[in-house]
Amino acid sequence: MNGSPTAAGEAESLRRREASWYEKPSFTVELVIFTVRDQRLQVLLIKRAEPPAKGCWALPGGFLDPCRDESVEACAVRKLVEEAGVRAPYLEQLKTYGSRDRDPRGWIVTTVYFALMASDSVRLGGNQEAVRWAPVRGDGVTFELAFDHARILADAVERLRSKLEYTHIAVHLLPEEFTLPELQRTYEIILQQSLDKSSFRRRVAQADMLEEIPGKLRDGSGRPARLYRFRDYDRQTFFPRSISRHAR
Amino acid sequence: MNGSPTAAGEAESLRRREASWYEKPSFTVELVIFTVRDQRLQVLLIKRAEPPAKGCWALPGGFLDPCRDESVEACAVRKLVEEAGVRAPYLEQLKTYGSRDRDPRGWIVTTVYFALMASDSVRLGGNQEAVRWAPVRGDGVTFELAFDHARILADAVERLRSKLEYTHIAVHLLPEEFTLPELQRTYEIILQQSLDKSSFRRRVAQADMLEEIPGKLRDGSGRPARLYRFRDYDRQTFFPRSISRHAR
DNA sequence: TCTTTTAGTTGCGCAATACAACTATTATGC
DNA sequence: GCATAATAGTTGTATTGCGCAACTAAAAGA
Numbered sequence: 341m342n343g344s345p346t347a348a349g350e351a352e353s354l355r356r357r358e359a360s361w362y363e364k365p366s367f368t369v370e371l372v373i374f375t376v377r378d379q380r381l382q383v384l385l386i387k388r389a390e391p392p393a394k395g396c397w398a399l400p401g402g403f404l405d406p407c408r409d410e411s412v413e414a415c416a417v418r419k420l421v422e423e424a425g426v427r428a429p430y431l432e433q434l435k436t437y438g439s440r441d442r443d444p445r446g447w448i449v450t451t452v453y454f455a456l457m458a459s460d461s462v463r464l465g466g467n468q469e470a471v472r473w474a475p476v477r478g479d480g481v482t483f484e485l486a487f488d489h490a491r492i493l494a495d496a497v498e499r500l501r502s503k504l505e506y507t508h509i510a511v512h513l514l515p516e517e518f519t520l521p522e523l524q525r526t527y528e529i530i531l532q533q534s535l536d537k538s539s540f541r542r543r544v545a546q547a548d549m550l551e552e553i554p555g556k557l558r559d560g561s562g563r564p565a566r567l568y569r570f571r572d573y574d575r576q577t578f579f580p581r582s583i584s585r586h587a588r
Numbered sequence: 589m590n591g592s593p594t595a596a597g598e599a600e601s602l603r604r605r606e607a608s609w610y611e612k613p614s615f616t617v618e619l620v621i622f623t624v625r626d627q628r629l630q631v632l633l634i635k636r637a638e639p640p641a642k643g644c645w646a647l648p649g650g651f652l653d654p655c656r657d658e659s660v661e662a663c664a665v666r667k668l669v670e671e672a673g674v675r676a677p678y679l680e681q682l683k684t685y686g687s688r689d690r691d692p693r694g695w696i697v698t699t700v701y702f703a704l705m706a707s708d709s710v711r712l713g714g715n716q717e718a719v720r721w722a723p724v725r726g727d728g729v730t731f732e733l734a735f736d737h738a739r740i741l742a743d744a745v746e747r748l749r750s751k752l753e754y755t756h757i758a759v760h761l762l763p764e765e766f767t768l769p770e771l772q773r774t775y776e777i778i779l780q781q782s783l784d785k786s787s788f789r790r791r792v793a794q795a796d797m798l799e800e801i802p803g804k805l806r807d808g809s810g811r812p813a814r815l816y817r818f819r820d821y822d823r824q825t826f827f828p829r830s831i832s833r834h835a836r
Numbered sequence: 837t838c839t840t841t842t843a844g845t846t847g848c849g850c851a852a853t854a855c856a857a858c859t860a861t862t863a864t865g866c
Numbered sequence: 867g868c869a870t871a872a873t874a875g876t877t878g879t880a881t882t883g884c885g886c887a888a889c890t891a892a893a894a895g896a
């Protein structure tokens with residue numbers, strides 16, 4: 341964007357800006373799409389149809405198109421629609437990965453987004469056999485992934501878990517209407533530990549993020565649970581414990 | 589990295605990968621370098637010597653060099669040395685910004701890193717008049733910045749504040765040896781609120797991140813304060829309160 | 837109607853916290 | 867030297883929040 345303050349740096353930067361032979365790194369966008377199905381956290385993968393790593397499972401994504409894409413985020417939204425056939429449940433930038441050795445084709449910079457969606461809202465697009473949901477065990481899947489995608493997935497899982505600690509994003513993994521036991525089970529599946537019922541409900545109530553849907557109930561084998569809807573898609577903070585609490 | 593699953597998408601992606609006329613977006617790295625000086629949070633800015641936005645203050649940074657830079661992070665480290673003349677106090681990836689309209693030259697993708705450093709460790713490189721520390725008021729500086737840098741700075745300030753809530757990173761804004769009152773004042777300056785002394789010290793003690801430097805004291809106008817050193821540069825977690833606490 | 841199953845609430849003991857008051861150690865002015 | 871100011875650091879305590887377990891509630895099915 342701008343040169344370094346040294347004269348040499350400026351000259352070099354200027355040369356690069358104007359020289360058409362200057363080789364830019366390639367730029368791609370990839371997605372880590374999570375859902376919870378069959379009592380497991382799952383991630384959407386695509387079988388690569390072209391080399392390199394042909395036949396390997398990989399995260400969906402591809403090259404940014406400066407003509408069609410208004411922004412990196414718009415590119416991610418476009419790929420979300422193309423790959424998973426969904427609109428915009430929850431999309432957040434995860435991190436950008438870029439180095440000389442992560443792809444045999446050379447210098448590639450990749451900005452990774454992670455998305456959350458309810459499993460029932462997914463309509464997988466395109467060739468069904470080249471797309472799959474893979475259950476997450478520990479910090480990744482049980483088989484090999486192309487390129488550095490195992491590392492990326494591990495980072496995404498870690499981010500998901502840590503955001504669960506202090507935000508409400510788990511609601512985006514459920515359908516629009518859900519029960520508190522379902523919400524708690526979602527937390528437990530992802531965090532891989534059971535939570536205390538009364539403490540969980542106290543937190544949810546304190547945060548005041550859900551509104552009850554009057555009258556409606558969802559029934560299973562026991563007493564039916566009340567239905568709730570997520571109220572505020574903008575607010576994110578959840579946790580009453582932070583260092584600001586020391587303020588006086 | 590790979591094409592979409594549809595036949596049309598694959599063909600298009602293949603064409604792009606192989607066609608040399610395909611125009612990639614430009615890629616740059618920029619830095620938000622924070623320090624605390626004169627009881628204020630300050631950010632390092634550079635006066636642009638070239639158009640566009642010539643003469644405007646902007647965040648330091650520049651184009652990635654695929655020949656010299658091993659990775660995006662290595663590029664950030666290089667620019668940190670070039671611009672601020674420091675090694676590696678604390679460097680973290682903030683976010684990637686990319687859209688058609690953020691720079692008049694066209695599609696530019698920028699990965700922004702934010703760095704923390706002690707003000708006494710800074711040796712500003714190059715032309716002194718083109719480099720300055722600017723105090724942060726609210727979520728930015730009091731004057732205009734080039735491009736979308738005001739937005740980027742606001743995001744960086746927000747990230748810094750929120751990380752202060754649950755990590756130790758404020759220690760990187762202080763010299764290697766510091767006192768607890770200095771550390772607390774650093775938190776207060778950035779969070780813009782006063783904190784309770786005994787609670788603050790309890791937290792620091794619980795986290796067990798500092799080691800006392802025996803004997804040494806730093807004296808001001810009253811009783812001298814004990815000196816401490818940061819122990820562990822790797823660990824990050826700070827906060828005992830999280831939803832995992834509901835586990836049983 | 838009795839048992840099972842799941843939902844949802846209540847009450848209590850323990851532990852963490854906020855707040856305030858206290859002690860400690862230096863410099864400074866008389 | 868002694869009182870005072872200034873800052874560092876500790877201690878005590880009322881309150882709050884939390885984990886835990888026991889309880890009630892509402893459905894299905896035998």
